[in-house]
Structures are given as structure tokens and as C-alpha cells.
Amino acid sequence: MEETTTTIVMYPAPGIGHIISMVEFAKILIHHHQQQNFSITILLTTGFFDNPSIDSYVNRISTSHPSVTFHRFPSVTALIQSNTQSLAATGFKFLKSNNVNVESKLRQISETSIIKSFIIDLFCTSALEIASTMEIPVYYFFTSGAAVLALYSYLPKIHTETTVSFIEMVGIEIVAPGNAPLNAVLMPEMVLDREDHAYWEMLYMCEHISQAKGIVVNTFLELETIAVMAIKDGACFPDLGRSPPPIYCIGPLIADPQQPDEARDIKDCLSWLDEQPSRTVVYLCFGSRGSFSMAQLKEIAEGLERSGHRFLWVVKRPIQEYLGMNQVHGTTGEFELSSVLPSGFIERTKERGLVVKSWAPQVEVLSHESVGGFVSHCGWNSVLEAVVAGVPMIAWPLYAEQHVNRNLMVADMKVAVAVEQREGDMFVSGEEVEKRVRELMESERGRDIRKTSLKFKDMAKDALGEFGSSTKALSNLVQTWYDN
Structure with missing residues (x-):
């Protein structure tokens, strides 16, 4: 009887920085858990934030790590940024337009392999429902730190407390669990203006953080203890009514991108x-x-x-x-x-x-x-x-x-x-x-x-050592895939 293969599918947001972080996550998974014998498929979009360095990077990783395969979606050519739409809003629209590609590939992989988890960048939240409908466990991978994750997790609560855009709240501080007070006008650009469609996409994204099976963060516990605890104890999800998803701090993941062609001397x-x-x-x-x-x-x-x-x-x-x-x-x-x-x-x-x-x-x-x-x-x-x-x-x-x-x-x-x-x-x-x-x-x-x-x-x-906090968190994450 032929043995069923198991696969982890990853879906990074466009851009070399998000892709590299996800690939580094894939590499440590394979390095530490070879005995589980799973393969990793990474889905890549085409047509937004593309860069020649991505192709050379992907080729290099494919050669050095044969158990990591990349699948590039066809270009979404119908997407044209208008003068009235922000770059972030265009990005969210682009990712939504790739949902048909995501569903097609997940179904194709499912025909020959058991998908143990679908790990998505937080910006790829529009793909969450697709995988959930297929009963594939969805985990978020957050490329920034726990403090930003805590702020985003709390954003739906902040949203209900004001009807004014942050960009208009001059002199007012935003206070979120796990964070020092932040001047409202310094909030991330994507949430500054309620007139920008990106604000509502970000709000949708933040409202769905609690629906993940778990959240993987590129940080380590000792670096951001206050923010991590604010997420773990539910302070960032005041209206959830249940325990928040577990958080797995598996960093620091550091990658040295390939030297670009234009970098001389x-x-x-x-x-x-x-x-x-x-x-x-x-x-x-x-x-x-x-x-x-x-x-x-x-x-x-x-x-x-x-x-x-x-x-x-x-x-x-x-x-x-x-x-x-x-x-x-x-x-x-x-x-x-x-x-x-x-x-x-x-x-x-x-x-x-x-x-x-x-x-x-x-x-x-x-x-x-x-x-x-x-x-x-x-x-x-x-x-x-x-x-x-x-x-x-x-x-x-x-x-x-x-x-x-x-x-x-x-x-x-x-x-x-x-x-x-x-x-x-x-x-x-x-x-x-x-x-x-x-x-x-x-x-x-x-x-x-x-x-x-x-x-x-x-x-x-120490966090990345044999008995370190990040190594333990990674093991706990993998264990959840095989316990279910």
C-alpha cells in the first residue's frame, strides 16, 4: 500500500521580505523535524511587488532545499492601480483576485497528499475561508514582531471606540495592550484613513486573527515578553469570549539575501x-x-x-x-x-x-x-x-x-x-x-x-538553542499538526 505523503503549504504576501521570512521558517522546520518527513510547498503570486531578485532567490532555495517546492501563480493581469486607490488597497485587491488560484492549488495538492497545515501571511487573510471550507487547518505567520501583532489584534476594539480616522486624531494617543502609547497619526499607513479601502481590508484582517489555529511570530519570548503575554492572556481580544489562538515565537529568523547585481565593491x-x-x-x-x-x-x-x-x-x-x-x-x-x-x-x-x-x-x-x-x-x-x-x-x-x-x-x-x-x-x-x-x-x-x-x-x-524557547515553540507547533 502506497504511503500517503504529508505537506505543509505556505502562502507569503508579495515582496521579497515576506517571501524570505516564510522561506526561513520553512528551512528551520525541515532542519529540526526531518523525522516527520513532510514536504513544503510555497505559493507565490505574480504581478504585484515582483522583483528579479525573487526569481534568483527561489532558484537558489530550490537547489539547496529539494524538499521545498515553489508554485508560482499565473499573472493577474486585470489589476490596474487607479489614481483614487492606495497602493495598499491595490495589494489587498490583488491578493483577493488570487483566491481562485489558491483554491485550485490546494485542491490539486489534496489529491495526492494530506495538507497538515496551511500557513498564510497575515496579509493573505482572504484565503483563510477557502482552506477552512476544505477543513485544512490555517495558521498565521507574522513577519513583524509581537508588539505589532498585539496592536493589530486590538484594532477591532479601537475601531468601535471612535468614528474618526487616526490621521485626524492629532495629539491623541492610542493605547493597546502590550504596547507603549502611540501617537494616533503614527499608526501604520494602511489604517490611518477610514476613507481608504485599505483600512477596511486591514480591519477585516485583524478581525480574523482569532480564527487561526495558531499564530507563528518571528520573534522570541525573551525579547517581547510584555506583548507576547498580552496576546496569550487574551487582553488583545477583549470581546472574544474564549481563549485566543496559541502564539508560537520561533525567531529570530535571520536571512542574508543574495547580493544584488547592482551591489559593487x-x-x-x-x-x-x-x-x-x-x-x-x-x-x-x-x-x-x-x-x-x-x-x-x-x-x-x-x-x-x-x-x-x-x-x-x-x-x-x-x-x-x-x-x-x-x-x-x-x-x-x-x-x-x-x-x-x-x-x-x-x-x-x-x-x-x-x-x-x-x-x-x-x-x-x-x-x-x-x-x-x-x-x-x-x-x-x-x-x-x-x-x-x-x-x-x-x-x-x-x-x-x-x-x-x-x-x-x-x-x-x-x-x-x-x-x-x-x-x-x-x-x-x-x-x-x-x-x-x-x-x-x-x-x-x-x-x-x-x-x-x-x-x-x-x-x-539561547532561544534558538537545543532547549531554547523558540526551539520548544517550534516543536510544540509541529506536534499540534500530528496530534490532530
Whole structure:
């Protein structure tokens, strides 16, 4: 009699960051639970947030991990973004339009294999009902941290308490379990405006968090104890009337994406770090999409120059001012560094600073002995990479849920100082850049933050150890699949 195969199906949201996180989850599942002998199928969309780096990444993983297979859906060509629709609303519409592809593939896999679980990115909530109807257990995989998950879980309650958009609630703080108070206008963009269709899609998504069989989070218990407990004890689900779904903290999952084609002189970058004294370099990088206007670049340059500290600065192609949103979706266009930085800056600081275009090998940079601080946009992957490396941070949030992460890093984790940002456009002066660099690198508070960062580095390593909290959580998750 032929043995029935078992499969785990994963469905990440579009975008290389979400895909990499899901793949890292798949890799540790296979590494730790080979005896269960399951295969993993990862479903990929086509037509939104596509990038050539995704294809090369998928090819590399397929070769190195034969038990992970990828299925790419056909392109959804009927989707056209209108001027009246936000990018986020377009994204949700795109994912809904792929539901027919999701159902078709799940039914096809079910003909030859038992699907033990369907693990979906939170943004793929529209696929939850499809799998539930087929009696396939659905688990969420959350690529950000537990504090953001706690906020999103509580959003339906916040929604009932006001009829005003967050973007209009100037001076009002949002208080959610597991989180420090957050200025309402700094909530994630997708929920800022009730007139935006994305708000209602996010609300739908958040209302369905409690329907999952479990929630897998890329964090570790010791890093976000307050937020994790707020989710576990039901404080984030005040009207649920039953126990919330279990939360499995299985991180930190760290991936080093393949070096992009446009990234040149990477060896020179690391060689330069080799020549710098221990813990003296401030590293500045603002994620895969974080970028600034030329006016803001000028202020950063002046602040770095006046600080007197060594620095490694990744500069992306500048953006035009756009509603104060410092992000671009194509950061690889050609530009000359000398044309976007103050005249003579590179020459004047060449003895203690290095500016690189577009990209640096961040995991390697953060783990380098010479790096003593990290100016970060507070994207969750970057936060985890710094925590694992034990590097203290200067928090400079730009978009999405990064202001929530900033609060967590400063108030709860105490691994960062925060820059003061101008209300409205979130501009940061050169004086402020200088002040925060000096604070992190010279002050007593900076030394305390460094000590805390090193403690979390050890905790992160322990969490992933044989008897660590994340390893246990992963085992408990797998056990639930085979108990049912």
C-alpha cells in the first residue's frame, strides 16, 4: 500500500521580505523535524511587488532545499492601480483576485497528499475561508514582531471606540495592550484613513486573527515578553469570549539575501570595516525601500560630519517629497553620490567615513567587530539582525509599522535611542543627527543600551538553542499538526 505523503503549504504576501521570512521558517522546520518527513510547498503570486531578485532567490532555495517546492501563480493581469486607490488597497485587491488560484492549488495538492497545515501571511487573510471550507487547518505567520501583532489584534476594539480616522486624531494617543502609547497619526499607513479601502481590508484582517489555529511570530519570548503575554492572556481580544489562538515565537529568523547585481565593491566595504577600531563605526541603512529627499540627505551628512564619529552610510537614490512617505519601490536607479550629497562631504570625511550606493551586506556589517551603532528605519528584519549581532540602535522610523517598533525598541527593549522627528513631514535636522550619534556612542545612556543589546544577543542565541524557547515553540507547533 502506497504511503500517503504529508505537506505543509505556505502562502507569503508579495515582496521579497515576506517571501524570505516564510522561506526561513520553512528551512528551520525541515532542519529540526526531518523525522516527520513532510514536504513544503510555497505559493507565490505574480504581478504585484515582483522583483528579479525573487526569481534568483527561489532558484537558489530550490537547489539547496529539494524538499521545498515553489508554485508560482499565473499573472493577474486585470489589476490596474487607479489614481483614487492606495497602493495598499491595490495589494489587498490583488491578493483577493488570487483566491481562485489558491483554491485550485490546494485542491490539486489534496489529491495526492494530506495538507497538515496551511500557513498564510497575515496579509493573505482572504484565503483563510477557502482552506477552512476544505477543513485544512490555517495558521498565521507574522513577519513583524509581537508588539505589532498585539496592536493589530486590538484594532477591532479601537475601531468601535471612535468614528474618526487616526490621521485626524492629532495629539491623541492610542493605547493597546502590550504596547507603549502611540501617537494616533503614527499608526501604520494602511489604517490611518477610514476613507481608504485599505483600512477596511486591514480591519477585516485583524478581525480574523482569532480564527487561526495558531499564530507563528518571528520573534522570541525573551525579547517581547510584555506583548507576547498580552496576546496569550487574551487582553488583545477583549470581546472574544474564549481563549485566543496559541502564539508560537520561533525567531529570530535571520536571512542574508543574495547580493544584488547592482551591489559593487562589497569586498571594499568589508575591507574598510576591517581597518576601523573596535565598536567605533556608526552604520546607517534604512531598509530595502527607505529613501530620503536631497534636503534630508544633506542634514544627515552635516550631522555625521559634525559628530566626529566614523560611519558607514548606505545611500539610496533620492526621492521627491511625497506626503512625507520616505519610501521608494525602485531604489536601484543610477545616480552619482557626489550629486546628492553636500559639496566636498565625501572628500572631507574620507578618513573616517564610507558612503556606499544602494546596498550593503547588512548581516555581515552588523556582525563586524568595528560596528558600534546602527541608525535604522526600525523594519523588523533589521531590528532582529541588530539584536542578534548585539548592536545598539538609533531609531528613525519611516513608514508601515516602524513607529510601533520604535516605541518597543526604546521603551520596552531599551536597545535604542530615538531621533526627534518634525511633526507632519517627519524631517530630522542635522543637529538632531549629531546629537543622537553622540548620545549612543559617548554617553552613559549609550553604554547602558550597549550592555542591554549584548544581553539580548545572548538571549537570541539561547532561544534558538537545543532547549531554547523558540526551539520548544517550534516543536510544540509541529506536534499540534500530528496530534490532530
